[in-house]
Amino acid sequence: MAFPKALAESNPSFAISTNSNWDAVIVLATDISTINHPPLTEVIRQHSQVDNRTGKEVVLMAAAGLAGNRLIFAPVGTLERDTDDVRRIADAAKQAVLMARDAGARNPLLILGELPDKPTFANAMEVAYLAACQALWQPLEAREALDETDIEPVQSIGLCSANSVDCAWLEAVEAGRRLARDLCGTEPERMAPPRFAEYCQQAFAGTSIKVSVISDDATLRQDYPLLHAVARASTHVTRHQPRVIRLEYCGQGQIENTLLLAGKGITYDTGGADLKTDGHMAGMSRDKGGAAAVAGFMLSLARYQPKGVKAIAEIGAVRNSIGSDAFVADEIIRSHAGVRVRIGNTDAEGRLVLADLLSHLRDDAKDALAPSLFSVATLTGHAARAYGPYTAYVENGTARSHGCGEALCEIGDKWGDPGETSRLRREDFDFVRPRSKADDILSSNNGPSAVTARGHQFPAAFLSIAAGLDKHERSSSKPLAYTHIDIAGSGVEGGDWQHGKPSAAPVTALAARYMPKA
Structure with a gap:
């Protein structure tokens, strides 16, 4: 039951470079002014001169010198309203990771712009990872009928954050969420009661x-x-x-x-x-x-x-x-x-x-x-x-x-x-x-x-x-x-x-x- 591994990165300068193991950089931010990494903002500024969608919707950019030569800028919109919450980050992460996957990325790196200093955004990076995994999940029937590595090709997601990220906790939660999606989303014969029970027994074997x-x-x-x-x-x-x-x-x-x-x-x-x-x-x-x-x-x-x-x-x-x-x-x-x-x-x-x-x-x-x-x-x-x-x-x-x-x-x-x-x-x-x-x-x-x-x-x-x-x-x-x-x-x-x-x-x-x- 594979899903993208969560890997913490604390050195953004190295992580976004071609020397790293990442093959795309995904930036989630309200706007370009909140991105504190000049190499990223320069690529975005240049691209905005030829693409009016920049800053308005998720955009993929050619980015020579950056990891994978790919940069995806996913604007999350304003976060200052009373009703704005961390799901704004999740929504942008879902769109961006699917674009990265379709562009050929297998190990994208997530970077956040500055967010409002509010408790509701304290777990934004972790929520972005979970949202990306949600977007990348494919039904169990599809994974069993087709080549799983073809339809779920993303192997890992980098979490570039100055704050500590408990990747073991995140992967434990995502393992549970993935089991829940498999059990819930599978058709009634494949997951009839006896096979539902068998799938649970397999999932918990060795635990x-x-x-x-x-x-x-x-x-x-x-x-x-x-x-x-x-x-x-x-x-x-x-x-x-x-x-x-x-x-x-x-x-x-x-x-x-x-x-x-x-x-x-x-x-x-x-x-x-x-x-x-x-x-x-x-x-x-x-x-x-x-x-x-x-x-x-x-x-x-x-x-x-x-x-x-x-x-x-x-x-x-x-x-x-x-x-x-x-x-x-x-x-x-x-x-x-x-x-x-x-x-x-x-x-x-x-x-x-x-x-x-x-x-x-x-x-x-x-x-x-x-x-x-x-x-x-x-x-x-x-x-x-x-x-x-x-x-x-x-x-x-x-x-x-x-x-x-x-x-x-x-x-x-x-x-x-x-x-x-x-x-x-x-x-x-x-x-x-x-x-x-x-x-x-x-x-x-x-x-x-x-x-x-x-x-x-x-x-x-x-x-x-x-x-x-x-x-x-x-x-x-x-x-x-x-x-x-x-x-x-x-x-x-x-x-x-x-x-x-x-x-x-x-x-x-x-x-x-x-x-x-x-």
């Missing part, structure tokens, strides 16, 4: 992560009853049978944070008996983006080996198929936590999978040191409608009192992986209340979440009850912080779930928050 996979149908039916119900119509097809993947990491030293993560891995979502129609099924092979992000974050931990962190993840890899044995609305199914769930709509399947995973993780959390629970999912169209391309963090009372969501939002802004916080309200719990004595909770309404009031918040209330987390509020003897993370708006670039590149959100934010650099 400190303990991997276990549950494939036995009787065990899944008994221990993950809601998950198994979603998978019921797929169990008759061997290659589509469900899997639960458990990943465990334990860092050295005194544990300061125990992270418990549940990942929704719907490898294909037909909608089940409540079938998706009018073309809305296209792109539903990416409904495993939450599980992909959880696996990616765990790989970042495995690569970087942070001390004081323990992490346990459970991933439900399930195909929501349509067939004679499909589960249907009105069924009442008892969750792992013992809650009687009435099915409201079979296309609200992800929360059923997550509820059983969270219930198991709740058992792990009871005796854990400083536990925080998370569910990560491409769960609702409402999250995308409400927040656009931003990750939604929905906190319970304990998580909100700990500032869990706000901390992830704050650090996400600095790393180009932004989000917005929501809080659970009484209306969310009222929405899923039982309508009779026959059941304890309703899984969902039967309308689209995007047009349902509080459509991304009430599923978190359902998860709290169905997983038994409502027994661990702030007033209880064992409060547990729980944050539901909905990436339906942030999980792919441009909101195009069929063709857009998976973004690997929120791997970077989680890593920056819980995997501090050495």
Whole structure:
């Protein structure tokens, strides 16, 4: 699983010269006046006399005497407005590195102009590297069918900075992001549940992560009853049978944070008996983006080996198929936590999978040191409608009192992986209340979440009850912080779930928050 190595350069005079190993120089700056390297500014000035695009868009210039005889100037625009953030750097880096690749560069060097002295730009160089890797990634199917070195030819990216750059941390994060993109972005047969599990086992082979996979149908039916119900119509097809993947990491030293993560891995979502129609099924092979992000974050931990962190993840890899044995609305199914769930709509399947995973993780959390629970999912169209391309963090009372969501939002802004916080309200719990004595909770309404009031918040209330987390509020003897993370708006670039590149959100934010650099 190759991707461009991150290599720090502290001597710009040598790095930009033809004596270095770099074969293109990429300059990211607001304008030429912020570039403190005369050899670069001279080339840009001369080129501007014959190309009016200079300083307005990304431009490739012939640059005799510079590394690779190539200079790419990528203007990032003004950064002084209140709404400007480090994604301006990321956007320019994506365009520039693709231009460098297409020009034949295999080892480009990144240089930044002077940026505003604001915390939001403190990690600009690192964000530029991660953005470049995002732009250069090609789908797993393409890499397996074609020559990987032809379609992903860039071998390394130089980071020319006067400040220290932790390349090991960056590469650990990018390894996780790449795994997340592969798992999320791959078509439904290549990444059907058994093969999803196999890919995870291969990715974690030789690492400190303990991997276990549950494939036995009787065990899944008994221990993950809601998950198994979603998978019921797929169990008759061997290659589509469900899997639960458990990943465990334990860092050295005194544990300061125990992270418990549940990942929704719907490898294909037909909608089940409540079938998706009018073309809305296209792109539903990416409904495993939450599980992909959880696996990616765990790989970042495995690569970087942070001390004081323990992490346990459970991933439900399930195909929501349509067939004679499909589960249907009105069924009442008892969750792992013992809650009687009435099915409201079979296309609200992800929360059923997550509820059983969270219930198991709740058992792990009871005796854990400083536990925080998370569910990560491409769960609702409402999250995308409400927040656009931003990750939604929905906190319970304990998580909100700990500032869990706000901390992830704050650090996400600095790393180009932004989000917005929501809080659970009484209306969310009222929405899923039982309508009779026959059941304890309703899984969902039967309308689209995007047009349902509080459509991304009430599923978190359902998860709290169905997983038994409502027994661990702030007033209880064992409060547990729980944050539901909905990436339906942030999980792919441009909101195009069929063709857009998976973004690997929120791997970077989680890593920056819980995997501090050495």
